[in-house]
Amino acid sequence: MKATILTIGDELLIGQIIDTNAAWMSQKLTALGISVLERITVPDEHGPIVEGIRYCLRKSDIVLITGGLGPTKDDITKLSIADYLGVGMEFHKEVFDRIKAIFAPRNIPLTDAHKDQCYLPENVEILTNTMGTAPGMLWQHEGKQIVSMPGVPYEMKAIMTEQLLPRLAQNPDRKVILHKTIMTAGMGESSIADKIKDIVDGFDEEVSIAYLPGLAQVRLRITAKGDNESVLQSKLDKAVELVCDRVSDLVFGYDEITLQEALQEMCIDRGLTLGTAESCTGGHVSHLITSISGSSAYYKGSAITYCNALKQKMLGVKAETLEAYGAVSEQVVEEMVKGALDLLDVDIAVALSGVAGPKGGSIEKPVGTVCIAVGTHGLLETRTILSSKDRSKNIAYASNQALNMLRKYVLQVK
Template identity: 45%
Template sequence: MERIIASIITIGDELLIGQVIDTNSAFISQELNKIGVWVKRRVAVGDSKEEIVRALDEESRDTNIIIMTGGLGPTADDITKPVLADYFGGKLVMNEEVRKHLVYLFEEVFRRPIIERNLKQAEVPDVCTVLPNARGTAPGMWFEKAGKVFVSLPGVPHEMKGLITTEVLPRLQRRFEMPFIGHRTLLTAGVGESFLAEAIQHWEEKLPAHLKLAYLPNYGMVRLRITGWSTSKAQLEQELDTEFATLKKLVQEWLVIDEDATLPMALSKLLRSKNKTMSTAESCTGGYLAHLITAIPGASNIYKGSIISYDNEVKISQLQVSPVILQKVGAVSEEVVLEMAAGVLAKLNTDYAVAVSGIMGPDGGSPEKPVGTVWVAVGNKQKLVTQKFQFRFDRDRNIEMTATQALNLLRKFIVENA
């Protein structure tokens, strides 16, 4: 069976200048992948007729499906509808169902008068199939040309998601015979991408042609994802399971979790499995560790809280860090993070704790403790371990790296001292 291939075109000057971050493409790609569509390219263009037409021409040459988002609003810079009408040889006409929907929204839901500019959103190319937008004002549009499907959707994420789920995916599944696409993902830590590639090179070279391995590095961690496609779901699932089992054995030394999950998710799952709790004592990360943990649903079952001791007075008053030690060795030291960890364990009465203190930059460093110097302590009331890190990045990335290393150090401690 031939693979069904798609391209995604996002339209809007705001995307090109970085004023708005494109989250639509990621969602659309994930949803298409679930039904067996392979996304080949994602393209962003400005509010220019020439650029939109060029993108449509280029993307339709070797894809089956082209999905567009953006440019469907009521203002002058929203030019997608007239461009599409011209591109597909039609003209804009008033769609009565969309007009009724607009009147209902403004009069019954928004409780404000509807003006002519709003009603123009009911104008659609007469050569399209209208996709009703239950979540907003701009309808979606479905076109077909030379065996290819073109779909235009509003750029508002909430509205786009509704149309993708209720209209686009069901129609695509009826329109095309889809192969099955499957994935297996694991997360590693404490090993670089290149070293990891060397360790699994011989296995990777022997993968069947329809299975592909992807390396996804990020802040001291590497995700490995096997992706495959086939006409037989059962056969593909068996192949993926077999190869994934081999991969897990090869990377066992660095394996964090054998599913598509983040480090905070893996740590949370580990704590829940043991019915244990944790707390954090943060200086240089300013609550970022707490944010990562509490972003996971169900965090209240494993996480009690954090003491953000950014100032030394808080370290002394809330965590019982010795002022003598602070004076002698400074806040960024092994001695201080040990006392921070012990202090938060006692104060919040948790099974485990992690404490961090460091210099994130861009200033504040010294020859003895340059920017990027971080001390981490993790453990329980019986045992604490520490590790020093020396990062070399900007402030934001130093904070990210500190969080990654601290949470992973705690994860390893729990596993090794279960």
């Protein structure tokens, strides 16, 4: 079964509101083995809506429409659907009675706009909206289906979850789709693709891979799609095993696990304590670590030493080191790590110092340069990275790099 998603609203096209509905619907449909071919957005205008429906139904078996079902004049989805189907509008008393039941306890009088919500295109099957006044609607049309739902996310989700998805799950034409995501860090997507090219080229025709890059991370989503679930699961497991064996040093987990979650599990398993010393990231590494419940079992704290004076006072960075190499140097972050180990009384520490931007930097140390050190008194590892000119991206990128350096360092501890 093939589906398309049509979202309606000027506010989506001008970027005033982010379309989270389409992403959520895509996830739920894919989980049922329904292929989502395309997602398009059109304005609150009759012509584009009608053309959007026509376009979607040429490509798919079912089109899911959200938006434009409210009581105001710009909500014209129902009339557009009626025109596309070539039918009139009819009053539905059950919808009116439901609206009355919703407003009666609050002593809110019904208006003509509320009554207008009860006029629906003919031949409709109503999908009850338990979270609002505008009903979901479904039509059978020339062997295909049109579904229209409110654009309010919690209303759409209620209709999908309670009414539509259980029906679609009974469709005999849907495929089985299985996914497994391998989480990696430490190498870019093109390099990973080159490294596993021969493996991917040898995948069964029912198995595919997608490379989903992030900041200092790449998700490898492997998909198996077909008719026999047990056979597909075997093919998926084999593909995941082959890829993981090839890039084992990059893999930190599966599906939705984060670097900080993986690091927490590793440190707790080994009985290690951790501390951070941050300059340019301003506590972002600490924020990521402490965003995970249970981090207090291994994470002791952080020293945010944004200025050189505090680097010296709190972490014991030598004035001559700062003078000779500058605050953005591997020599300084080494001394920051040593100071953090003592100040925070931890087994392992990480330190970062750099130029987050957009101002600052030099020819030798441009914006996006960040020095990172990880280690103990006995063994230190340092690295200098270069990112972009965007401050927030530089901070996020450097923080993820630091977490991955910590992960790889902890792996050495038995």
